[in-house]
Amino acid sequence: KVPRHLFLDAGLDHLAYLDRPLPIGAKQTISQPFTVAMQTHLLGLKRFDKVLEIGTGCGYQTAILAQMGMRVFSIERQKSLFMIAQKNLTALGYHAPLLFYGDGFAGLPKFAPFKGILVTCAAPEVPAKLLEQLAIGGKMVVPLGVESQKMVVIEKRGENEFVTTEHGEYKFVPMLE
Ligand code: SAH
Numbered sequence: 611k612v613p614r615h616l617f618l619d620a621g622l623d624h625l626a627y628l629d630r631p632l633p634i635g636a637k638q639t640i641s642q643p644f645t646v647a648m649q650t651h652l653l654g655l656k657r658f659d660k661v662l663e664i665g666t667g668c669g670y671q672t673a674i675l676a677q678m679g680m681r682v683f684s685i686e687r688q689k690s691l692f693m694i695a696q697k698n699l700t701a702l703g704y705h706a707p708l709l710f711y712g713d714g715f716a717g718l719p720k721f722a723p724f725k726g727i728l729v730t731c732a733a734p735e736v737p738a739k740l741l742e743q744l745a746i747g748g749k750m751v752v753p754l755g756v757e758s759q760k761m762v763v764i765e766k767r768g769e770n771e772f773v774t775t776e777h778g779e780y781k782f783v784p785m786l787e
Contacts, residue, residue: 612677614643617668617698634668636688638783641730645780646671652751652763652777653726655680662721662743664714664785665730669695672707675728682707683721685714687786715787717743724748732759732782741766753782 615626617640622632631639641649649671655661657679666672666686672695675682684707686692692711699707710718714729715737722743729737729752736752744750744766753759761777 612670612673613702614640614670616702617670617673634691635694636690638667638688638691640668640670641782646674648761648777649728649730649751650674650678652761653728653749655726659725660721660723660745661726661728662718662724662740663728663730664717664737664740666695666709667691667730669698669704669707669709671728671730672709673699673702673704676704676707680726683710683718683724684708685710685712685718687711687713713787714785715739719743726751729753729785730782731785732756733785736762736764737785741772753780756784 615623618626629643631642634640660681661675663684666684672682672684696709717740723745725745725748727740727750732753734756746766748766750764752762754762759780759782761780763775765773
């Protein structure tokens with residue numbers, strides 16, 4: 611239901627439905643559809659759950675979460691992409707996701723806790739402030755590593771009780787301060 615080609619430059623139309631990442635400007639990429647599906651699946655969320663995305667990019671993953679009925683908050687650190695995502699999501703009628711221009715490492719303490727936190731760029735280590743903003747019973751899905759990444763799911767079972775599982779190797783653009 612989410613038309614991926616409308617999140618891309620018109621010149622990439624013919625590649626939009628292949629299972630591969632593509633450039634979106636500012637040296638960033640739209641994630642491969644399989645990766646979007648896998649991260650969304652690992653979050654294990656349902657309708658009306660509150661989710662925080664780090665790395666809005668062009669807004670494609672944001673739209674998927676909104677389409678599934680979640681209450682989406684998303685942070686992007688590059689102004690040009692933040693504006694593109696706003697334009698794309700508004701044009702497609704997704705008015706509900708709240709987009710923020712800022713640093714994902716800081717999260718959105720004002721809106722915490724979140725049932726899910728989805729990091730769509732490679733974090734060198736688990737961002738501590740994001741763990742604090744996770745609801746008990748919630749999950750963070752984060753690609754961890756520098757050269758290549760392990761997809762890690764951290765489930766918050768109690769204030770200081772976390773269960774971590776690994777879900778394969780991926781390659782993401784880096785999460786930058
Ligand atoms: N979710 C996007 C993926 C975009 S790629 C999609 O659906 O395709 C990852 C994005 O993370 C890039 O746009 C990059 O600018 C952004 N990013 C990198 N470091 C960040 C940070 N510290 N805070 C927020 N966004 C960040």
